[in-house]
Amino acid sequence: MLGLKQVHHIAIIATDYARSKAFYCDILGFTLMGEFFREERNSWKGDLALNGHYTIELFSFPEPPARVSHPEACGLRHLAFSVDDIDAAWQLLQQQGVQCEPVRIDPLTGKRFTFFADPDGLPLELYQA
Structure with missing residues (x-):
């Protein structure tokens, strides 16, 4: 190892x-x-x-x-950050002009998450811990 x-x-x-x-x-x-x-x-x-x-x-x-993102490309898919309160984080991003997808529930874990992008379109995720 x-x-x-x-x-x-x-x-x-x-x-x-x-x-x-x-x-x-x-x-x-x-x-x-x-x-x-x-x-x-x-x-x-x-x-x-x-x-x-x-x-x-x-x-x-x-x-x-340019990064090839859509449709899904081989390589890094996204970068995810954990948060305690996804609703509050989603709201703060929206207030800063950052467009987020609607909050969804991961069918495998039951946890809530959303996606957004950095200024160059790098996919980022918030995942409620």
Whole structure:
């Protein structure tokens, strides 16, 4: 066995770094731990934490290709976050102008969830813990 302990981080490439940084920090509540401009790549890298834990590497690259999302494409399907109160979280996202699908119930677990997207269309999910 490899001895994996947990997911260390998730890397996301944004077309507009400032817009995505504002979305993840100001709307979703991540904290910017560090920010670096890599001149040789003309690329920003932001290290974002969720509840004090390093979670997301947010990158920018000049003219990245569009993500194939619809219909379902091979690869990362979505990124899910757990919440205690999905109705309150759904309402807060709506107030920030983030369009969410109606809250549904997972037929396998009986838990409530909804989907929405980041500024580049990356599918995100809220899942009531």
